[in-house]
Amino acid sequence: EAQVTQNPRYLITVTGKKLTVTCSQNMNHEYMSWYRQDPGLGLRQIYYSMNVEVTDKGDVPEGYKVSRKEKRNFPLILESPSPNQTSLYFCASSSVFGLREKLFFGSGTQLSVL
Amino acid sequence: AQTVTQSQPEMSVQEAETVTLSCTYDTSESDYYLFWYKQPPSRQMILVIRQEAYKQQNATENRFSVNFQKAAKSFSLKISDSQLGDAAMYFCAYITSGTYKYIFGTGTRLKVLA
Numbered sequence: 001e002a003q004v005t006q007n008p009r010y011l012i013t014v015t016g017k018k019l020t021v022t023c024s025q026n027m028n029h030e031y032m033s034w035y036r037q038d039p040g041l042g043l044r045q046i047y048y049s050m051n052v053e054v055t056d057k058g059d060v061p062e063g064y065k066v067s068r069k070e071k072r073n074f075p076l077i078l079e080s081p082s083p084n085q086t087s088l089y090f091c092a093s094s095s096v097f098g099l100r101e102k103l104f105f106g107s108g109t110q111l112s113v114l
Numbered sequence: 115a116q117t118v119t120q121s122q123p124e125m126s127v128q129e130a131e132t133v134t135l136s137c138t139y140d141t142s143e144s145d146y147y148l149f150w151y152k153q154p155p156s157r158q159m160i161l162v163i164r165q166e167a168y169k170q171q172n173a174t175e176n177r178f179s180v181n182f183q184k185a186a187k188s189f190s191l192k193i194s195d196s197q198l199g200d201a202a203m204y205f206c207a208y209i210t211s212g213t214y215k216y217i218f219g220t221g222t223r224l225k226v227l228a
Contacts, residue, residue: 105159
């Protein structure tokens with residue numbers, strides 16, 4: 001089954017404790033992206049990647065890191081989480097041409113930073 | 115700046131009735147693609163309908179249709195014969211040709227009343 005797998009689904013942590021949210025897709029997609037969803041703000045792009053070792057900043061990259069060492073994986077790293085990073089996070093993927101068709105989303109990670 | 119505006123944070127509709135969700139966007143590009151995504155309580159993001167900007171004909175998918183007004187930069191979603199399962203957050207989004215960045219609106223929460 002074609003899917004984007006995102007883990008964990010829920011995460012509660014404390015300020016300053018490094019964490020990683022994993023994202024993996026099995027569709028051989030070149031494009032992968034991270035979004036955060038906040039009430040009243042919709043989805044905002046954090047980082048995106050066009051292929052292995054190619055990443056670029058989105059609209060709200062501060063406080064986040066990403067890496068794309070393998071085509072299927074695109075982890076989101078919060079090296080020193082702060083309460084303002086409490087949010088619902090989504091990973092998404094697509095083929096480059098498929099961007100005009102749709103994004104495939106993971107099931108989301110609800111992160112709470114205390 | 116590229117933006118998407120959904121002016122209705124919340125709407126309600128009676129079951130079996132019709133409801134229209136509004137969306138306006140701002141881009142200087144002529145080639146772009148518009149989308150409506152549905153997010154039910156499960157948090158999964160589901161593509162409802164898409165529209166190519168170069169097509170004048172409004173897209174239709176079963177009970178879902180759009181009213182695309184390119185000159186006005188308006189892209190509203192009409193849901194006919196509303197069902198309880200239509201209750202969700204709806205996001206309007208677009209991507210311009212040649213970029214790799216989706217711009218999402220702030221969302222409209224739709225309640226369906228039995």
